[in-house]
Amino acid sequence: MNEKRMLDDQHFEQMIEEESICTTDNKVYEAPLDALYDTAMHYCPGCGHGVVHRILAEVIEEMGIIKDIIGVAPVGCSVLAYNYLNIDMSEAAHGRASAAATGIKRVLPEKYVFSYQGDGDLAAIGTGETIHTCNRGENILILFINNGIYGMTGGQMAPTTLPGMKSTTSPFGRDVETMGAPLKITDLVAQLPGTAYVTRQSVHKPGNVRKTKKAIQKALEYQKNGDGGTCFVEVVSNCPSNWKMTPVQSNKWMEENMLPFYPLGDLKKPNGKEK
Amino acid sequence: MAKVKGDIIIDIEKCKGCELCIEACSQKSLETSRQVNQKGYLYIVKIEDNCTGCTNCALVCPEGAITVYRKTDKSKKQVAKITNITKDTTVTVNE
Ligand SMILES: Cc1ncc(C[n+]2csc(CCOP(=O)(O)OP(=O)(O)O)c2C)c(N)n1
Ligand code: SF4
Ligand code: SF4
Ligand code: SF4
Ligand SMILES: [Mg+2]
Numbered sequence: 243m244n245e246k247r248m249l250d251d252q253h254f255e256q257m258i259e260e261e262s263i264c265t266t267d268n269k270v271y272e273a274p275l276d277a278l279y280d281t282a283m284h285y286c287p288g289c290g291h292g293v294v295h296r297i298l299a300e301v302i303e304e305m306g307i308i309k310d311i312i313g314v315a316p317v318g319c320s321v322l323a324y325n326y327l328n329i330d331m332s333e334a335a336h337g338r339a340s341a342a343a344t345g346i347k348r349v350l351p352e353k354y355v356f357s358y359q360g361d362g363d364l365a366a367i368g369t370g371e372t373i374h375t376c377n378r379g380e381n382i383l384i385l386f387i388n389n390g391i392y393g394m395t396g397g398q399m400a401p402t403t404l405p406g407m408k409s410t411t412s413p414f415g416r417d418v419e420t421m422g423a424p425l426k427i428t429d430l431v432a433q434l435p436g437t438a439y440v441t442r443q444s445v446h447k448p449g450n451v452r453k454t455k456k457a458i459q460k461a462l463e464y465q466k467n468g469d470g471g472t473c474f475v476e477v478v479s480n481c482p483s484n485w486k487m488t489p490v491q492s493n494k495w496m497e498e499n500m501l502p503f504y505p506l507g508d509l510k511k512p513n514g515k516e517k
Numbered sequence: 518m519a520k521v522k523g524d525i526i527i528d529i530e531k532c533k534g535c536e537l538c539i540e541a542c543s544q545k546s547l548e549t550s551r552q553v554n555q556k557g558y559l560y561i562v563k564i565e566d567n568c569t570g571c572t573n574c575a576l577v578c579p580e581g582a583i584t585v586y587r588k589t590d591k592s593k594k595q596v597a598k599i600t601n602i603t604k605d606t607t608v609t610v611n612e
Contacts (some may be wrong), residue, residue, distance in 0.1 A: 263523070263586050263588055264526060264584075265586070268587055269585070270586060271572040271576075272584045272585075273575075273581030273583075273584070278581065283579075283580065285579060286533075287535035287579075288533070288535030288536075288537055288579060289579055292578075292580055293577065293578070296578075445577070447541070448541055448576040448577055451576040490535075490540050
């Protein structure tokens with residue numbers, strides 16, 4: 243009995259010892275709480291915006307540029323990005339984020355500057371600004387979150403909505419005959435001489451999250467080196483709420499339907515090297 | 518019982534129960550709890566002690582709610598002194 247108790251004590255000690263694995267020494271991953279406020283975000287459960295905010299903050303922290311980077315938030319679900327990213331940020335009128343970012347970069351060329359935009363913002367109302375910013379080769383990063391829909395306003399069709407995809411303004415599915423084919427704006431800007439680095443990534447799986455993070459980091463490094471032009475990082479993302487799916491279903495649907503149409507990978511690398 | 522290699526701490530008040538972490542965990546360590554947090558979401562809990570500390574769950578979490586720990590070589594050295602205790606305990610388990 244005594245012996246058993248002793249062994250129990252030892253077992254208990256071992257359990258404590260095992261719990262102690264949660265020490266600072268053993269910490270391998272923690273949310274970036276310097277560049278990201280320690281607060282709940284307003285995004286729907288499972289929304290890709292949250293992941294992109296987080297990895298953007300990770301890159302900013304790891305590069306040590308919290309005080310040297312300025313972001314421009316769009317109109318769309320990520321309109322409140324400045325409430326989450328603990329960096330200097332500005333808000334732009336709908337679609338004009340890359341134009342606002344141009345102004346900021348030209349006045350403060352020593353700062354890192356990026357715009358963060360959804361597909362409705364960047365590829366619909368802001369098509370003109372996007373194309374001309376890229377054509378001028380502004381030395382900024384455009385971070386483009388493509389979820390194929392107007393998320394914030396309740397799921398209207400976006401230029402990026404897939405053929406046959408249902409939305410509140412294409413209730414029978416997008417009819418390419420009358421509504422046009424989806425706009426691959428990333429492929430479009432890759433054609434322009436002004437862009438230096440154009441890539442398409444996603445954040446639906448751990449490996450993809452790592453790649454997207456790397457892409458954002460590369461883009462900011464190119465910006466620092468002045469490697470000759472605009473860096474454009476598209477992230478194919480989900481909108482579980484307006485796609486009317488659970489987050490897990492939405493990622494699966496995205497993989498099966500969005501990715502064949504919007505294939506992942508680099509479209510253009512600096513020095514004009516195409517894929 | 519397998520030796521614990523990794524562990525996670527979940528900020529249950531940040532969690533929105535999206536289950537993306539469950540999907541990302543190849544060890545099937547995670548499950549939805551039956552209780553809700555202050556915001557009314559069914560948060561995530563760890564149900565198995567087989568976590569490897571791979572960080573996959575934390576990488577896909579939109580809320581940044583998961584902190585991951587993994588036994589590093591450094592910490593292995595630190596706990597070397599309890600090797601005996603572990604051995605003894607193995608006896609207990611066998612009993
Ligand atoms: C000038 C103007 N026109 C229209 C709107 C309405 N509006 C707000 S957000 C939005 C679309 C947002 O979609 P997207 O950029 O894809 O962002 P998401 O919410 O999907 O991330 C629209 C049309 C507006 N706010 N301002
Ligand atoms: S509406 Fe869609 S894009 Fe907006 S927060 Fe919800 S899931 Fe994300
Ligand atoms: S760290 Fe890896 S093994 Fe552990 S719970 Fe997360 S995904 Fe599962
Ligand atoms: S991924 Fe994050 S928010 Fe979603 S259920 Fe897991 S811990 Fe909660
Ligand atoms: Mg959108």
